[in-house]
Amino acid sequence: MDPDIARGRLAAERADASALIGSMRARLSAVVDAAVDEHADDEHDPEGSTLAFERGQLVAQIERSTERVAEVDAALARLGDGTYGRCLDCGGDIAEVRLEALPATGVCITCASRRHRSRW
Ligand SMILES: [Zn+2]
Known part of the structure; x- marks a missing residue:
């Protein structure tokens, strides 16, 4: 693949993943704030367990997207040293x-x- 095209695509992918991480982090802090407002009695509180579930999902998605950014960065580094x-x-x-x-x-x-x- 032409290095300039590859660079452009990687930059776009990196921007997408970074934007996703930003919006998921914002959502995560909203979920955490909402959870703090809940009563501590999660077991008998369907809303509380929904929030805990969503928090887990968001954390997993943020981790995946963070790995993706790292992989894109590694690919960009390979483009730089000619091993892409x-x-x-x-x-x-x-x-x-x-x-x-x-x-x-x-x-x-x-x-x-x-x-x-x-x-x-
Ligand atoms: Zn191989």
Whole structure:
């Protein structure tokens, strides 16, 4: 992929993820404030457990988006040192179509399917 195009796409993805983190953090602090206003008796308080659930969801989403920003940053660093598009695991070329779909990916499809825990 053309490095300038890749850079643009990564920058856009980073901006999206950062904006998402910002709005989820704002929502999280609203949820936390609402929870503080609730009575401590969560067990008999459906509203309280809903808030706890939402808080857990938001924390998980913020963590995922934060990881995503880190992955985009790593991809940008690889663009900088000329290793972008090369698989981190096997050193082979990552297919163009894969980079189109997942500009921040660091591994080829073969290695991605080998990495059980990897989302990519
Ligand atoms: Zn590979």
